[in-house]
Amino acid sequence: MILIGENLNVMSQTLxxxxxxxxxGPIEEMAKNETEAGIDLVDLNIGPAxxxxxxxxxxxxxxxxxxxxxxxxxxxxxxxxxxxxxxVRQGPVLINSVSLQTSRIDRGLELAQKYNADLIGLLWSxxxxxxxxxxxxxxxxxxxxxxxxxxxPNERIWIDxxxxxxxxxxxxxxxxxxFMTMLGEIAPGCxxxxxxxxxxxxxxxxxxxxxNRTYMIMLARYGLYxxxxxxxxxxxxxxxxxxxxxxxxxxxxxxxxEKPDISSLPKEMANYAKTTRVLMGESLYxxxxxxx
Amino acid sequence: MAFxxxxxxxxxxxxxxxxxKGDKAVTVGGETAYPFYxxxxxMPNLPKIAMEVYDMPxxxxxxxxxxxxxxVTDDPVAWAQKCIKDYGAEMICLQLLSTxxxxxxxxxxxxxxxxxxxxxxxxxxxxxxxxxxxxxxxDVLRAVAEIVQDKxxxxxxxxxxxxxxxxxxxIGYKHTVVASTPIDxxxxxxxxxxxxxxxxxxxxxxxDPTVSCIGYGIEYCYSVMxxxxxxxxxxxxxxxxxPIICNIAKEAWKTKEAKISEAEDPKMGDAKKRGILLEAMSxxxxxxxxxxxxxxxHPEAIKLVREMIADLTAK
Numbered sequence: 001m002i003l004i005g006e007n008l009n010v011m012s013q014t015l016x017x018x019x020x021x022x023x024x025g026p027i028e029e030m031a032k033n034e035t036e037a038g039i040d041l042v043d044l045n046i047g048p049a050x051x052x053x054x055x056x057x058x059x060x061x062x063x064x065x066x067x068x069x070x071x072x073x074x075x076x077x078x079x080x081x082x083x084x085x086x087x088v089r090q091g092p093v094l095i096n097s098v099s100l101q102t103s104r105i106d107r108g109l110e111l112a113q114k115y116n117a118d119l120i121g122l123l124w125s126x127x128x129x130x131x132x133x134x135x136x137x138x139x140x141x142x143x144x145x146x147x148x149x150x151x152x153p154n155e156r157i158w159i160d161x162x163x164x165x166x167x168x169x170x171x172x173x174x175x176x177x178x179f180m181t182m183l184g185e186i187a188p189g190c191x192x193x194x195x196x197x198x199x200x201x202x203x204x205x206x207x208x209x210x211x212n213r214t215y216m217i218m219l220a221r222y223g224l225y226x227x228x229x230x231x232x233x234x235x236x237x238x239x240x241x242x243x244x245x246x247x248x249x250x251x252x253x254x255x256x257x258e259k260p261d262i263s264s265l266p267k268e269m270a271n272y273a274k275t276t277r278v279l280m281g282e283s284l285y286x287x288x289x290x291x292x
Numbered sequence: 293m294a295f296x297x298x299x300x301x302x303x304x305x306x307x308x309x310x311x312x313k314g315d316k317a318v319t320v321g322g323e324t325a326y327p328f329y330x331x332x333x334x335m336p337n338l339p340k341i342a343m344e345v346y347d348m349p350x351x352x353x354x355x356x357x358x359x360x361x362x363x364v365t366d367d368p369v370a371w372a373q374k375c376i377k378d379y380g381a382e383m384i385c386l387q388l389l390s391t392x393x394x395x396x397x398x399x400x401x402x403x404x405x406x407x408x409x410x411x412x413x414x415x416x417x418x419x420x421x422x423x424x425x426x427x428x429x430x431d432v433l434r435a436v437a438e439i440v441q442d443k444x445x446x447x448x449x450x451x452x453x454x455x456x457x458x459x460x461x462x463i464g465y466k467h468t469v470v471a472s473t474p475i476d477x478x479x480x481x482x483x484x485x486x487x488x489x490x491x492x493x494x495x496x497x498x499x500d501p502t503v504s505c506i507g508y509g510i511e512y513c514y515s516v517m518x519x520x521x522x523x524x525x526x527x528x529x530x531x532x533x534x535p536i537i538c539n540i541a542k543e544a545w546k547t548k549e550a551k552i553s554e555a556e557d558p559k560m561g562d563a564k565k566r567g568i569l570l571e572a573m574s575x576x577x578x579x580x581x582x583x584x585x586x587x588x589x590h591p592e593a594i595k596l597v598r599e600m601i602a603d604l605t606a607k
Contacts, residue, residue: 167478284523284532286481292531 001220001240004073004094005039005231006197008064010047019046022059028067034231035068038241041094042068043228044085045075053081061085073120073228079107086115095119096228097160100139101126109150118156120193121147129162133175136161137182144187154189158226163194165201166211170281173199173215177279180222191225199279204287209233214275216240217251251276300325300332304528306521306584308337309495309535311383311468312417313444318382320584321535326521327582328604338601339579342383342419343375344541344589347398347406348390354551356564360591368406369413376416379591385419386410387542391432392423400428404435411443419446419587421539424472426454437461448472448537449500452483459490470537472500475512477519477532484531498535498585505543505574513538517581538578541589544571572596 008030010016018026031042044060046053053076064072074085075096082095097120098108112119123130123139130136140159147157161179164172176194183192199215200208213236216227220240229236238244250269254260254276262273271290277283286292308322318340325333349365350358360379364371368386375381386407390398411418420436422429433447434457448470450458455471462469471487473479480499487497501520503513517536523529544550550567552560560566572593575586579601588594 282527284481284519284527284529285478286485286531287478288482288485292485 001216001224002041002193002226003039003231003237003240004041004043004096004193004226004228005034005037006043006045006195006228007034007231008042009045010049011045019056019060024063027060027063031064031068035070037231037234038237039070039229039231040226041071041073043073043075043096045096046078046081047076049076049078049081053078054084057081057085058088061088065090079104079111082108083111083115086111086117089115093117094158097122099124100143105143105146109147109152112147112156113151118158118191119147119152120158120160122160123162129164129172130175132171133178133182136175136179137186140183140186140190144190154187155191157187158191158193159183159187160193160195163196163198163215165203166199166278166285167202170285173279174281177218177222180219180224184223192223193226193228194219194224196227196229207287207290209236210271210275210290211279212236213239213247214251214272215279217248218255218276218279221252221255247272255280300329300526302333302525304525304530304533306524306535307494307533309468309498311340311444311446311585313442314415316382316415316417317444318417323521323582324525326525327580330605335605337584338605339583340382340585341575341594341597342385342417342585342587343379343381343591343594344385344387344587345371345375345410346387346389347403348396350389352551353545354563354567355553356567357545357550357589359564368410372410372414376414379594381416383417383419383585384410384414385421385539385587387421388423388432391428393425393428397428400431400435401439403432404439407436407445408440411440411445417446418443419448419470419537419585421448421587424449424451426451430454430457433458434461437465437467441465444468446470446498446537448498450483450487452479452486455483455487456490459487459492462496463491463493466496468496468498470498470500471534472502475502475509475516477516477523480516480520481523481529481531484534488531494530494534498537499532500537500539503538503540503543503574503578505540505547506570506577507549508543508547510574510577514577514581517578517583521582535584536582537585537587538575538583539587540575540578541571541587544574545589568593568596576600 034042071092073094073096095117099122121143161176163176196212200211262270278285278289306321306323311318319337322336345368347368364374372384388403390396391403446468449472450469451472471483473483501516504510520532524532550570554563568590575597
């Protein structure tokens with residue numbers, strides 16, 4: 001599992017001001033900490049950055065590439081800012097992201113081609129979020145077709161099927177898992193990624209990691225290539241690095257229909273079992289899902 | 293090969309719950325299949341209708357809604373008795389509108405005395421409904437729970453912001469509580485869990501999913517209630533296996549469509565018929581989604597709904 005650290009983010013209460021004030025210290029520190037935590041890519045999320053986004057992205061890329069040798073993921077919806085970042089980047093780079101919207105896809109693909117970048121293909125179309133697994137498949141075909149036409153091979157495309165919160169619509173949670181079983185056939189060689197923390201949006205903060213980790217295991221089972229994650233969730237890191245086969249095995253078994261006696265499991269395993277039940281749609285989510 | 297009608301695999305059951313006390317107590321819940329799916333399971337207790345009574349004369353009600361209650365709207369006791377005697381109400385819901393802090397702001401003790409008078413004057417189960425103001429409902433419903441302690445009332449709404457104190461009082465005096473959440477199945481389940489943790493017994497808990505009228509988002513209510521029943525009946529979700537109470541009357545009669553007179557907008561047609569049908573049809577939609585108790589207003593709307601229940605359950 002390739003891990004993209006989500007923590008260098010304009011929404012952060014310390015990094016937001018640092019970005020605006022071009023205060024390199026905290027930004028560098030975050031990139032170093034993420035690198036030390038063991039992530040594979042550092043995501044640079046500067047937000048929509050409507051005003052002066054190009055200058056900001058160029059500054060952040062230069063600041064970060066001086067302190068980490070990790071691949072960088074440039075995260076903004078401002079395509080001018082994206083281009084400014086790509087221009088100064090020396091080394092491998094990922095465009096996060098290019099959506100299917102008519103107003104965005106052509107320019108996004110052009111940038112990926114021009115700067116030899118990988119790109120996240122976000123399955124967000126003119127109609128917004130895909131409603132089910134079929135729309136995800138359809139949008140993937142569209143995206144790959146357009147990207148190939150622009151000269152970008154499947155191997156440089158990371159499809160993001162868009163994870164949505166478990167408390168919003170469980171069918172969307174299941175649709176992403178089902179989509180992963182299909183992606184390899186729809187687009188051989190194509191990579192994938194997902195904004196993992198979306199799954200737990202709205203859940204109590206201290207409980208969110210259970211949902212994030214379990215969902216990662218479920219998606220990884222069907223080939224998820226990478227995930228955008230909290231770089232400092234040590235347990236998630238261990239699972240992703242293959243150090244917790246016991247948890248992975250439990251989740252897989254439950255996905256295959258086994259129903260372990262949850263009350264007899266140790267607390268940690270019971271929590272993963274309960275979370276798997278919720279994410280599979282067998283038990284309805286509530287904020288106290290680990291207690292019932 | 294003969295065609296076989298597919299059948300839903302049910303694994304759960306809605307809890308049966310007694311409301312009120314004595315000869316006129318009613319039982320709701322107990323379903324083992326989706327609403328009115330009598331070809332798949334049982335509905336041992338038909339849905340019940342509680343008639344609304346207000347603790348102050350209503351303002352801004354359309355004429356059609358006032359007319360059946362002429363002469364009693366300034367006396368909740370007489371109003372409740374009229375509902376039972378003239379319109380055959382099997383339950384009463386006393387809406388404590390006068391306690392609204394943005395309105396008359398009647399003190400809790402006074403309001404509780406009114407509830408006591410009504411409770412003493414009737415023998416059918418009594419739902420007592422606050423104004424959904426957390427601080428005020430806490431004061432009012434706790435006072436009601438204590439002052440009317442031996443009547444097995446049904447108290448609501450209990451929300452995340454006030455469930456603890458009201459819930460504790462209800463537990464102490466063995467009243468039923470109604471857990472109310474804003475059209476969200478996950479939050480509904482969560483509040484039921486919290487009330488269970490507080491100590492509310494399973495047989496004294498009902499759900500108010502928050503409902504609205506046709507034309508005002510009833511689809512969302514339908515969908516949430518439907519999903520509650522799916523979780524309760526097919527996924528053995530014991531935190532959702534509770535009867536559902538729908539407070540629909542005030543939603544229907546406050547709409548422009550129920551209020552506007554024919555003179556103001558002739559193409560809207562007869563105002564009385566319109567209001568009655570809006571209330572009745574909204575109520576039927578909620579019944580089909582899983583409502584066990586409907587809080588309703590107009591006797592003719594109630595008659596229509598009763599007929600529909602009889603038709604849907606005819607052998």
